[in-house]
Amino acid sequence: MTGLRVARALVRHELRLMASLWLWLARRTHGTGGGRAFGYAGGQGAVMFGFAFVCAVETVAMSVLLADWPVVHAVVLVLDVYTVVFVVGLHAASVVRPHVLGGGVLRVRRAVHVDLRIPLERIASVRRELRTTHEGAEGELDVAVGSQTTVTVELTEPVTHVTFLGRHRAVRVVRFHADDSDGLVRALAAERTARGARAEGTEGTEGTERAERAEGTERAERAEGTERAERAGRA
Numbered sequence: 001m002t003g004l005r006v007a008r009a010l011v012r013h014e015l016r017l018m019a020s021l022w023l024w025l026a027r028r029t030h031g032t033g034g035g036r037a038f039g040y041a042g043g044q045g046a047v048m049f050g051f052a053f054v055c056a057v058e059t060v061a062m063s064v065l066l067a068d069w070p071v072v073h074a075v076v077l078v079l080d081v082y083t084v085v086f087v088v089g090l091h092a093a094s095v096v097r098p099h100v101l102g103g104g105v106l107r108v109r110r111a112v113h114v115d116l117r118i119p120l121e122r123i124a125s126v127r128r129e130l131r132t133t134h135e136g137a138e139g140e141l142d143v144a145v146g147s148q149t150t151v152t153v154e155l156t157e158p159v160t161h162v163t164f165l166g167r168h169r170a171v172r173v174v175r176f177h178a179d180d181s182d183g184l185v186r187a188l189a190a191e192r193t194a195r196g197a198r199a200e201g202t203e204g205t206e207g208t209e210r211a212e213r214a215e216g217t218e219r220a221e222r223a224e225g226t227e228r229a230e231r232a233g234r235a
Contacts, residue, residue: 005165009164009165013113013164015090016112017090017093017112018089019094021085021088021092023092023096024093024096025092028096029097030097031107031166032093032100034103035100035102036101036187037098037099038098038099038100038178038179038184038187039095039101039178039180040098040099040110040176040177040179041091041094041098041145041179042090043094043146043179044094044145045091045108048088048090048091048158049088049091051087052084052088052091055080058080059077059084062076062077063077063078066198081215089128090111093112094111095113097110097111097112097115101184101191103123104195105118105120106121106123108143108153108176109143110145114163116141116143116159116161116171116174117159118155118159119159119193120188120191120192122155123153123154123155123156124154124155125153125154126151126152126153126154126185126188127151127152127185128151128152128153128181128182128185129149129150129175130149130150131148131149131175132147132148134149134175138160138170139160139171139172140173140174140175141174143174143175143176143177144176144177145176146177148175148177149175149176149177150178150181151174151178151181151184151185153174153175153176155171155173155174157172158172159171
């Protein structure tokens, strides 16, 4: 059963990579409708394309070296080409699946491996914090890009992170990278403030309505008492 679950996870991963590659070529994004997107792929683009170039050079070199062994050459060629596509697909997934802020949720992502939704009401604090080392403590999730994170979010209560192979983890601290970390922190703070103001406004409106209803009921009771007293006096 475990082997089947791993196989499904790997197939799902490959399909999502290919879908991300298509979205990247079409200049479209995934899951950003109605929200504000914050990219994180800028810090890894040069490295990923450099790796893809090295893989392409290796493909050409192996083609020359294995020219006298056509079967081996064909197998190695397929593997090399797929490696290049895989590397480019990883970068494409990072580009088309950015972090998203909107709808009362902060969605933290990394390619097709991480997709964590954090309700804004569970956020206790958010700050810009550059970290290049991560110890992986219990209850903490580090979504590093290029071995660094630039934003730290602390929660009032844990949210559930589903790992690549389907394991569930409860996390209370989330660290991740964003190209515009200052802008993300400001936007997140503004969104939390706006939601708090709307909540207070709603409570104030409900309180006013309750007071008006109570006042109306009191006036009706006084009028009814006066009417009963007048009828009793006439009798």
